[in-house]
Amino acid sequence: MKYGIITYTSAQNWGGILQSYALYHYLQKQGVDCDLLNYRNFDERLFKPRKQIKDIIFSLLMYKQNKMRIERYKNFRTKCLKLDSSVVSTEDELQALNRQYDAFITGSDQLWNCETEICYDFYLKFAEESKVLLSYGPSFGQENIPQQFEKEVAELLKRYDMKSVREKSGGNIVKRLIGEEIQVVCDPTFLLDRQEWESVSNPDIQESNYIFIYTTQVSQKVIELVKAYKKKNPSVRVITPYAIPGVKADVRKDIGPAEFLSYIRNADYVIGTSFHAVVFSLIFGRNFCVVPHSSTGARVNDLLSRMGLEKNAIGGSVPDEFPTLMECEYKAELENYINESKEYITRMIHYKNSYII
Secondary structure, three states, X not given: OOEXXXXXXXXXXHHHHHHHHHHHHHHHHOOOOEEEOOEOOOOOOOOOOOOOHHHHHHHHHOHHHHHHHHHHHHHHHHHHHOOOOOOEOOXXXXXXXXXXXXXXXXXXXXXXXXXXXXXXXXXXXXOOOOOEEEEOOEOOOOOOOOHHHHHHHHHHHHOOOEOEEOOHHHHHHHHHHHOOOOEEOOOHHHHOOHHHHHHHOOOOOOOOOXXXXXXXXXXXXXXXXXXXXXXXXXXXXXEEOXXXXXXXXXXXXXXXXXXXXXXHHHOOEEEEOOHHHHXXXXXXXXXXXXXXXXXXXXXXXXXXXXHOOHHHEOOOOOOOOOOOOOHHHHHHHHHHHHHHHHHHHHHHHOHHHOOOO
16 A cells, blocks of 8 residues: 655745655655655745845845755655655646555644645555545634635535544534544654654754744734843844844844754744744753734644643733743643544554555
């Protein structure tokens, strides 16, 4: 039985690349014959289009770092994701995969997000009826999906032989659309332990005495948090991949997936809006706080609620004391969550007795 995994592998997104690696690597460790589909061409843009002159100048000044980031992404994709097969993106190329694979797995991250449109490939619409269709932890990214997509998404979900989602809110969506109770599983990154992540981090990143800021949405609240932390800890440096208005920071545009791991692992504190900033803070036992994203914050809130760490989400004013982290607070619940998710994977790869370990 050969499995093809479809997920985010083409974007310059640290969490997307690392969760892809985690599911692929974990399944391989279980003896599963699987490939990560080389879905779409890798986004090699050095920087996003800019409108303001000052932003264009800054991007040009960061040219060498931007180029290094691209190379680091490429190296990680080649070394860890083994993406050396032909790129698939057209309908014909996807249909041809049916000759190569017996089963397809929709991986994790926001693959089922249809805020503006449905990505049919992530719902495995290209797969033939004879194939086994599975999912491990995809996310809708929101509490609800637009009403105009509900009927079509429901029909796509019914085609799956086994399915799970990453958030409780996603489970609620599935229950409402097709009346099925399905399992909520952990993000694939949790399937690997701290030592496994350290083994693929960049050992050359050995900095200290800094806070790491990873914000997918720079809000006034984030700016206030960083300034407040700096005021309490004036000697601490700020390292971030993105400039933060009004904050003196060391902006690193050369961060690839391995470097992203290292900067979180060694940080004194992590402040962010990103789901995977929270995930890796938990894995590495780093103190952190998060401002949930205004449109996709459900995934962060679901995770923190399950772990009993609601205090680490900042929704109101800047706290007098920044929340800290003690592993005894969440370790037992996280281990249960991981074990339940691994049991789901065992059932998934034995579906219809199609694969025997």
